Amino acid sequence: MKILVINCGSSSLKYQLLDMDARSVIANGVIERIGEETGTVSQQNHPDEWPDRKNSEDVRVKDHEAAMRLMAGKLTDGQWGVLRSLSEIDALGHRVVQGGERFSKPELITPEVIESIRETIPLAPLHNPANLTGIEVAEELFPGTPGVAVFDTEFHQTIPQKAFMYPLPKAFYTENKIRKYGFHGTSHKYVTKAACDHxxxxxxxxxxxxxxxxxxxxxxxxxxxxxxxxxxxxxxxxxxxxxxxxxxxxxxxxxxxxxxxxxxxxxxxxxxxxxxxxxxxxxxxxxxxxxxxxxxxxxxxxxxxxxxxxxxxxxxxxxxxxxxxxxxxxxxxxxxxxxxxxxxxxxxxxxxxxxxxxxxxxxxxxxxxxxxxxxxxxxxxxxxxxxxxxxxxxxxxxxxxxxx
Missing domain, CATH: 3.30.420.40 (ATPase, nucleotide binding domain)
Structure with a gap:
């Protein structure tokens, strides 16, 4: 199974294509300085059947939609490509920074999930709009390919109320959702499992x-x-x-x-x-x-x-x-x-x-x-x-x- 992991940051797009059966990374790349006059795109290819190489070039990337299309092109083009067709990708994993209290686990992307992510934008105005753009453009670029949203905040949803509440007027929480959410949850979750294995x-x-x-x-x-x-x-x-x-x-x-x-x-x-x-x-x-x-x-x-x-x-x-x-x-x-x-x-x-x-x-x-x-x-x-x-x-x- 080939899975493309997409991480749309506030001004960047990082991506990694993995072969889950072979337990290997096929390629990883990053598009930086999105929205600026001059940006960069670079991609490192790893598999045996493709030359192990790193390509990089300067390019102006207008917005995250343009970055998504650029990524798709680089994965399949003659010089950089590691895929003959985007249809070779079996699933997409999207990093989403803020899941609010709605998401306590990864979710298959549906119209309802997309709308819930949209509702959390006030909690992460720099990141969730970019995350959402990545999800929506991916549905066009990879029609019929299942997508999953994985939330930075998900691992921290087990924090008890005594630890996540702030000593502020309670209406700040009930009406504005002001509380501790925590981030880097995907990393903490991975490290927890790897440490226990060790x-x-x-x-x-x-x-x-x-x-x-x-x-x-x-x-x-x-x-x-x-x-x-x-x-x-x-x-x-x-x-x-x-x-x-x-x-x-x-x-x-x-x-x-x-x-x-x-x-x-x-x-x-x-x-x-x-x-x-x-x-x-x-x-x-x-x-x-x-x-x-x-x-x-x-x-x-x-x-x-x-x-x-x-x-x-x-x-x-x-x-x-x-x-x-x-x-x-x-x-x-x-x-x-x-x-x-x-x-x-x-x-x-x-x-x-x-x-x-x-x-x-x-x-x-x-x-x-x-x-x-x-x-x-x-x-x-x-x-x-x-x-x-x-x-x-x-x-x-x-x-x-x-x-x-």
Whole structure:
């Protein structure tokens, strides 16, 4: 079964074509800077029957509809193509950022599902319109091919009310649906299953803290395979310090900044999302650059590193209190999988809580899921490479095959 996973971002389109029977990726690609004067499209082909190559070119992409058509063309054209016809694709898996309270599991796409996604646009105005465009254009490009919507918020729908409610007037929730939703759920779900496989434990018998650290960062407390808390909230701005997002701050700062720096709400929102976090403190959001600056004595880079890892460490402690017993802490995503310094600092001082790293294992790079804790550690510490596209593809396959 060939499944095409489609991820329409606010200004990008990522796609991956998988052969589920061969357990392989046929091709993956990305179209970036949609809506700008100059964008790019690139595609990496992997299969044996096609040349293993990467193509890339500059191209202006007007909108997400144009991006979808460009993707379809690249998958089948003479130079880039890995398909003779789009009809070779058996199913489509669509990432949808916000499912609200309506969606607690992946759903086969129907007119009713499309309308429900449309109703959640106010909760994710930058992403859900793009997600919806991808779904609607796909129905035209791939007529008769079943599609499945997989929601970033779905894994977090098991969070209890005491954890997802905000201490605001209750009408804010009942009338405006303001609550913690959480994001990166597809990653946290995949990592949960992969960590349990590595530990040799059943998902329903395992307590985990999953730590997704990339340009966007979030953590989840997973009790017996079910998410019971997560750091991101009503939007992905909440929680940990991130590459360009501030994470949790005093909400009164908004009014203070509006008054004293003469910024509008829209300008403040932009600053908190795009000019804060690591970038706001040291002007860099790539930890490779931050570590290089630290080595040269850059105090701002050192402060950014300490602030970032402090928040992760503090949240690990909080989630250990939430879960009471923890089988493992699982680091994932670009920083979590690759940055030994961040992992070490995030676990520093947690020995009393049963967390001890093996420094040699932590600094050794090897592919795949692996353990990096010391032999006497009461809590396992893992590196688990995430694969959101595979998780979406697996959910898509399961729904489509069950339908038949």
């Amino acid at each position: 530990l040799g434990k059943a998902v329903g018998e395992t307590n985990l803290i999953t730590v997704h650290l990339g340009n966007g960062c979030s953590m989840a407390a997973v009790e017996k395979g079910r998410c019971v808390d997560t750091t991101m909230g009503f939007t992905p701005l909440a929680g940990l310090m991130m590459g360009t997002r501030c994470g949790d701050i005093d909400p009164a700062i908004h009014a203070f900044v509006a008054k004293h720096r003469k910024l509008s709400l829209a300008e403040i929102d932009s600053v908190l999302n795009k000019e804060s976090g690591l970038t706001g403190i040291c002007g860099k959001n790539d930890f490779r650059d931050i570590h290089a600056a630290r080595e040269k004595g850059d105090k701002d880079a050192q402060l950014a590193f300490e602030m970032f890892t402090y928040r992760v460490r503090k949240t690990i402690g909080a989630y250990m209190a939430v879960l009471k017993t923890v089988d493992a802490i699982a680091f994932t995503a670009g920083i979590g999988e690759n940055d030994q310094f961040v992992r070490a600092a995030a676990c520093e001082g947690l020995e009393r809580l049963g967390v001890r790293l093996d420094s040699d294992e932590n600094t050794t790079r090897r592919p795949g899921t692996r353990s990096i804790h010391a032999r006497d550690s009461e809590v396992a510490v893992l590196i688990v490479p995430t694969d959101e596209e595979l998780e979406i593809a697996q959910a898509t396959r399961a729904l489509v095959e069950n339908k038949h």
